[in-house]
Amino acid sequence: MQLAPDIERRLERIGWRTQVLPSDVPAEWLVARVVVQHRAGYQLHDGDTLFNAQPAARFLKRDIDPTERPAVGDFVMFVPGAPPVIERILPRRTELRRGAAGENHQRQIIAANVDAVFVLNGLDGDFNPARIERYLLMIQSSGALPIVVLTKADRASDADDIFAELRQRVPPPLEMFAVNAKSADSVAPLVAYLGLGQTAVLVGSSGVGKSTLTNTLLGHERMATATVREHDSRGRHTTTHRALIQLPSGGCLIDTPGMREVKLTGEEELDRSQFADIDELASSCRFGDCGHVSEPGCAVRAALSDGSLDPARWQNYLKLRGELVAAADALEAQLRRKGENRVLTKSLGKRLHEK
Incomplete structure (x- = not known):
């Protein structure tokens, strides 16, 4: 049809x-x-x-x-x-998921049929490279293009240094922009991803400027905004639900509430993410079961010693790898239980029918 x-x-x-x-x-x-x-x-x-x-x-x-x-x-x-x-x-061309909050190990759709995901992080006291890496890993299997947007560039005197530091942890070809979310000229590069027929979604914690950016791209104030706390630069939830908005540029933008927890689904793959270089480095150790602690011929320890591998990035890799293994195991166990419950329900139904 x-x-x-x-x-x-x-x-x-x-x-x-x-x-x-x-x-x-x-x-x-x-x-x-x-x-x-x-x-x-x-x-x-x-x-x-x-x-x-x-x-x-x-x-x-x-x-x-x-x-x-x-x-x-x-x-x-x-x-x-x-x-x-x-x-x-209708069939989804892309699907951005995360693990649902809590212990039920279910997956939750953040947005469907999006072409780009803008990962927002403020260049203020809430700047967190590890959180950006977590978002990028979550996006990796969605089919959408990740784009890092560093907001509040007008407030950070060392914005260029922070940008260069993050670029070491998030290498090209991934696009990164430092912007003042209140300035139409500053956010103009993002409009290239918001033409007719295109959709982008905003993700990030509360207070990073998602609603402010939405208002600027709209050309008028539609989304409520609020100031952040001075001691930690964290914000309150001004967006309470996901909403898709049509923009003057012809595209669509999905604004989302700030995420307190960015939980992995268990379907992500570190060797296909921004950590692919670390995964490849670890595989070049002398021993296949190297624990990267004190074993001879450890390529990871050598890279940490000579400075070619950032210790903070390595620690975040280990943390995400552990979470990913746990999430994958929980997802597999849940699917197994569902399969067993389905068999039990069919057996019970058959017995009742025979009785």
Whole structure:
């Protein structure tokens, strides 16, 4: 099933890319994009109109994988009505996930169908290279392009030095920009990623300037902003839910609440991330099971000694590697339990039917 050209042009305003729709959908089903998700339901946009909608009953089942529910950025097919009902999620071209907060080891969709992820970190007391590396690892398997945006460049007298220091930990070709989020001229390089049909999402902790940047890209103040605490430069949550916004440049921007916890899903791969060089270095040790502590011929210890490997970067690599192993093990155990529960439920149902 192919959409009419005029409908595709309309949907392009909210980031649509031409794709063939499923052939089994009823003719009365329509396409829109999820722009807001909240407890009472969803808000959709069809390129012309913003309206409320409810998910079909199967999306509300308690045992459903959260990643199988509609998320901000999704293109969905809905049935018109009062209210409209979301019936199907169209295939996602990209999917930004994190591990859900808590101990349930579930995955959570941050945003779907995004082309770029702007990782914001302030050039103030909250500057944290390790947190940036964590975000980049989370983005690595999403299919989207990561871009580091260092905000509050107007407040940091040593912005150039910090930028150069971070570049040692985050080498090219990854793009990095230092900006004043209140200045349209300063953030102009980001507009190149926000043209017609393009979507970007903002991630970062509270107080880094996500809402300020959104307002500047919009050209007017729409998102609430707040000052940060002086003693640690951390902010309060001024954005309370994810929301997709259309920009004058033709693209779309998804603003997100500040993340207190950036939890790995267990699906990330360190040897394909910004740590690929460390992973390769570790594999060149004399012994395959080198613990990188006191073994002879350890390439990692040699690199730490001669200064070619940053000790802070190495420690963060070890921390993330440990978390990644634990998350992968927890995810595998959860999937195994789900499989066992499914078998038990089928067996119980069969016995009851026979009885």
